[in-house]
Amino acid sequence: MTKEEIREAIYNIISEIVPDEDLNNLDDNETIRDQIELDSMDFLDIVLELRKRYKANVPEEDYPKLATINSCVEYLEPKLKDL
Amino acid sequence: MSGIAAGIRLAYYDKKVCIIEKHYRAGGLNSYYNLNGRIFDCGLHAITNFVPKGQKKAPLTKLLKQLKLKYEDFGLCEQKSSSINFPEVSLRFSNNFELLNQEISDKFPSQKENFQRFHKHILQFDELDLNPNSSPGLARKVVSSFISDPLLVEMLLCPLSYYGSAKENDMDFDQFVIMFKSIFLEGFARPEEGVKKIINVLLKKYRECEGELRLKTGAKRINISNGKVCSVTLENGDILETKKILSSAGYVETMELAGEKISPDDGRIGKLSFVEIIYVLDQTPAKLGCDKSIIFYNDSEKFTYQKPDEIVDLSSGVICCSNNFCFDSPLKDGIIRATHMANFDLWDGLKQEEYQTQKNIWQKKSLEKLLTIIPEFSPSIVFIDMFTPKTIKRFTGHFGGAVYGTPYKIKNGQTPIKNLFICGTDQGFLGIIGSMLSGISMANLHAMN
Numbered sequence: 286m287t288k289e290e291i292r293e294a295i296y297n298i299i300s301e302i303v304p305d306e307d308l309n310n311l312d313d314n315e316t317i318r319d320q321i322e323l324d325s326m327d328f329l330d331i332v333l334e335l336r337k338r339y340k341a342n343v344p345e346e347d348y349p350k351l352a353t354i355n356s357c358v359e360y361l362e363p364k365l366k367d368l
Numbered sequence: 369m370s371g372i373a374a375g376i377r378l379a380y381y382d383k384k385v386c387i388i389e390k391h392y393r394a395g396g397l398n399s400y401y402n403l404n405g406r407i408f409d410c411g412l413h414a415i416t417n418f419v420p421k422g423q424k425k426a427p428l429t430k431l432l433k434q435l436k437l438k439y440e441d442f443g444l445c446e447q448k449s450s451s452i453n454f455p456e457v458s459l460r461f462s463n464n465f466e467l468l469n470q471e472i473s474d475k476f477p478s479q480k481e482n483f484q485r486f487h488k489h490i491l492q493f494d495e496l497d498l499n500p501n502s503s504p505g506l507a508r509k510v511v512s513s514f515i516s517d518p519l520l521v522e523m524l525l526c527p528l529s530y531y532g533s534a535k536e537n538d539m540d541f542d543q544f545v546i547m548f549k550s551i552f553l554e555g556f557a558r559p560e561e562g563v564k565k566i567i568n569v570l571l572k573k574y575r576e577c578e579g580e581l582r583l584k585t586g587a588k589r590i591n592i593s594n595g596k597v598c599s600v601t602l603e604n605g606d607i608l609e610t611k612k613i614l615s616s617a618g619y620v621e622t623m624e625l626a627g628e629k630i631s632p633d634d635g636r637i638g639k640l641s642f643v644e645i646i647y648v649l650d651q652t653p654a655k656l657g658c659d660k661s662i663i664f665y666n667d668s669e670k671f672t673y674q675k676p677d678e679i680v681d682l683s684s685g686v687i688c689c690s691n692n693f694c695f696d697s698p699l700k701d702g703i704i705r706a707t708h709m710a711n712f713d714l715w716d717g718l719k720q721e722e723y724q725t726q727k728n729i730w731q732k733k734s735l736e737k738l739l740t741i742i743p744e745f746s747p748s749i750v751f752i753d754m755f756t757p758k759t760i761k762r763f764t765g766h767f768g769g770a771v772y773g774t775p776y777k778i779k780n781g782q783t784p785i786k787n788l789f790i791c792g793t794d795q796g797f798l799g800i801i802g803s804m805l806s807g808i809s810m811a812n813l814h815a816m817n
Contacts, residue, residue, distance in 0.1 A: 302433070305422060322424055326434055329812055333381045 286365040291358050294365075298334045302327050313354035320359075339365055369398055369800060370792035370807030371616040372570040376435050377811040379579035386608060387579065388600070390765065395567045395769065396616065397764045397793070398800055404751055406701065408646060409562045411771070412765065413662055413688035413705060416531060416550035417801035418444055418463060418557035426554060427801050434808045438469035441569045445693045447556035447661035452523050453741065454666050459523055463555030471784070476520050486514035490553075495545040496797075498779050498809070504683040507544035508537075522671040527551060527664040530686050530707070532798035534638045534772035538672040543777070546798050556661060558693045566800070577581045588619070590788065597788045612815050616792035616807065617767050619774050619783070626785060630767070638770025641674040641757035644709040647730050648751035649702030653689035656702075657743035661692040665741050679714040680730045682737045704745065706734050712757035714768040727754050772798070781810040789814045 286294070292313075299317070300308055306321040317323060331351065335341040341364045343351065350360040371387055372394060374429060379385045393399055397408050418589055419426040421439040432439060449462040457475055461468040469487075473480045493504070504510070507528075524531050525539070528547035533539045535594035539547070555814035574581065586603040590613060599609045617623040624630045630637075649656070666684040673684075718726060731754050757769030766773060777796030781789040791810035792803050 324425070324430070326430060326808075326812065329816070330434075333816065337381055 286362075286368045288358050288362060291361050291365055292354060294339070295354060295357050295361075298331055298338070299323075302330045302334070311354065316352045317354065318352075333360070339368060341365055351353075369396060369567070369570065369616075370795075370803040371614070371802035372567075372807070373435060374576055374614050374616075374791055374807035374811035375579045375581075376570065376574050376577055376816070377808050379574060379577035380436065381816060383815065385579045385640075386610075387581045388576070388585040388587055388602065389581065389583050391586050391763065392573060392601075393567075394581070394583065395563065397760075397766075398563050398803075399567065399763070400562060400564045403753060404456075405761045406548045406648065406751070407562065407564060407752060409564075410755075411644070412558070412563045412800070413531075413686065413690075413696070413707075414556035414558050414693070415442075415444060415555060415566075415801060416449060416547075416554065416799040418446060419553040420735070426551070428554070430627065431801055431804050431808065435570075435572065435573060435804075437569065442496050442537040442592070443561070443565050444557035445560060447558075448659060448692045448694065450527075450662040450664075451558065451660055452526055452664045452666075454519065454523055454526075455668065456522075456755075457519070461552060463557075465553055466658075468552055472520070476517055479515055479517050479520050482515050486511065490545055490548055493542075493545045495542045496578060497550070498813070504541035504545075506543045507539040510541045511544070515779055519669050522666070522669065524548075524685065525673070526666050526671045527662075529605075529671070530664060530684075532772055532802075533673065534640060534770065534777075534793070535775040536639055537672065540777070543796065543798060546802060550799050556693075558690065558695075560695045560697070560699070562690075563800075570804075587625055590615075590622070592626060592785060595785065597785055612787045612789070612813060614781075614789050614791050614804075614807070614810055616790070618764075618770075619776075619778055619790050619794040620767055622766055622788070622790055623783065623807055626783075626788060632767070634767075636776055637767045638772060638774050639712075639768060640673070641675070641710055641712045641760055641769035641771055641815070642707050643680050643730060643734075643754065643756050644752045645706045645734050645752065647704045647706075647745070647746040647749050649704065649745060650750050651741075651748050652691045652698065652702045653704055653745065654692060654752065655743045656748060658689055658691060658704075660687075660742075663687040663700070663741060673709070676709050676711050679711050679726060680707040680734070682733060684709070685734075685737070687738060687742060701750075702745075702748065704738075704742075706738055708734060710757050713762065715756045715769075716761070723756075727756065730754075748799075781814060 332343045349355050375385045375387045417427045452459045459471045472483050588603045589601040591599045599607050686707040688705040760769040773793035791807045795806045797806040
């Protein structure tokens with residue numbers, strides 16, 4: 286997957302987990318949870334969806350690396366590059 | 369229910385899950401049964417935690433999101449209004465918190481500001497903290513530090529205890545907050561079809577996620593090897609190997625399955641059990657003059673919530689008129705349910721014939737009591753069913769017929785055995801929505817890796 290595809294995949298996952306949130310104005314460099322309503326259960330679902338859809342395992346100690354959209358893309362790129 | 373909710377989460381995220389259920393029907397404490405051509409809910413009066421669609425941060429909203437269900441799936445219909453009746457004073461409340469606020473201002477004018485401060489304190493309190501070391505203290509003490517009229521303290525404790533407390537005469541404050549939010553700040557609702565609707569929605573989802581469900585499959589023993597669970601021996605002798613167990617059988621009950629010797633007077637066994645009498649009427653309670661959804665009554669200024677010395681304690685109780693919810697179409701029958709505290713050991717010690725006699729005696733006494741609280745309805749009764757603590761023990765497996773399980777909740781779900789976890793009532797989230805959230809939280813915390 287390219288960076289752009291990964292970015293789109295993350296947006297798709299978030300929009301399904303919190304369908305009522307408007308993601309159009311999300312700043313990719315800002316912490317996601319500061320911009321939209323996303324509790325710890327929702328956050329866990331992002332991690333679980335990444336595993337379910339793309340077999341990408343994110344260990345708990347790496348959760349901080351999923352803070353912003355851009356940091357997600359950077360972190361996931363090596364894990365998803367062969368997909 | 370906590371077990372099915374946990375199962376849905378795990379199966380959805382591709383874990384291999386098998387739910388074993390002793391009975392031929394799922395649902396546990398909150399299941400349903402067929403009798404005399406009708407379907408009765410076992411225990412459900414109302415679902416607490418009702419909020420309108422889309423209400424952020426609410427347990428119901430979280431639950432639906434976690435189980436990938438739609439708001440409409442449960443078909444929840446709101447209550448009309450309910451009340452807490454003590455001698456000389458009663459407080460009405462509904463799913464609009466303003467009504468309770470107004471009632472308290474009218475009937476306890478000196479407590480108006482105290483109650484507002486207390487309300488703020490409740491809103492700021494994190495009752496879902498899973499840290500077992502955080503101790504918020506006991507409810508009577510905390511509530512009394514805000515509210516100086518002891519009668520109001522008792523009146524608030526009455527419904528919250530009845531609908532979820534496993535502790536005698538007090539509650540842990542975090543449990544009080546869960547109940548306060550779920551009943552007073554959120555509210556009561558029922559599906560038109562009763563609890564069957566919710567169980568069927570859960571089972572359908574679980575099957576869609578390809579989870580396996582084995583009914584009529586009781587667990588006989590949890591097998592431990594090198595301090596870890598390795599398998600479960602079923603009542604039919606089969607052995608299921610497993611990496612992890614989430615048990616919704618209750619904490620003490622689970623530990624007994626895992627080989628611990630539990631004596632009947634073990635302090636961890638809950639003491640609170642109930643009798644329930646269900647009246648089927650040939651007309652609606654509203655036509656007979658009773659328009660309340662649920663009435664909590666208590667005979668004196670002090671509310672006693674404990675295992676009674678007598679076989680049944682009629683000095684307090686809960687009366688539920690199942691028809692008095694905002695259903696789209698009216699229920700076929702009029703239904704009134706009455707709940708009172710009861711003594712498990714005394715019921716359990718009766719011989720079969722005497723058991724039936726006592727049921728008849730206490731059903732009549734309960735009816736007499738009810739008629740001092742709600743208008744006459746006995747000429748309209750077409751059918752009566754009653755269950756006792758013994759029935760609760762038989763169908764839930766809870767020692768002592770303890771409806772709300774152990775008074776010592778295990779908030780993080782951990783047991784001394786490292787891959788054996790508990791969920792449901794004994795984990796400590798209360799009510800139907802709470803029990804499902806408990807299953808979800810414990811599955812997320814302990815079984816997703």
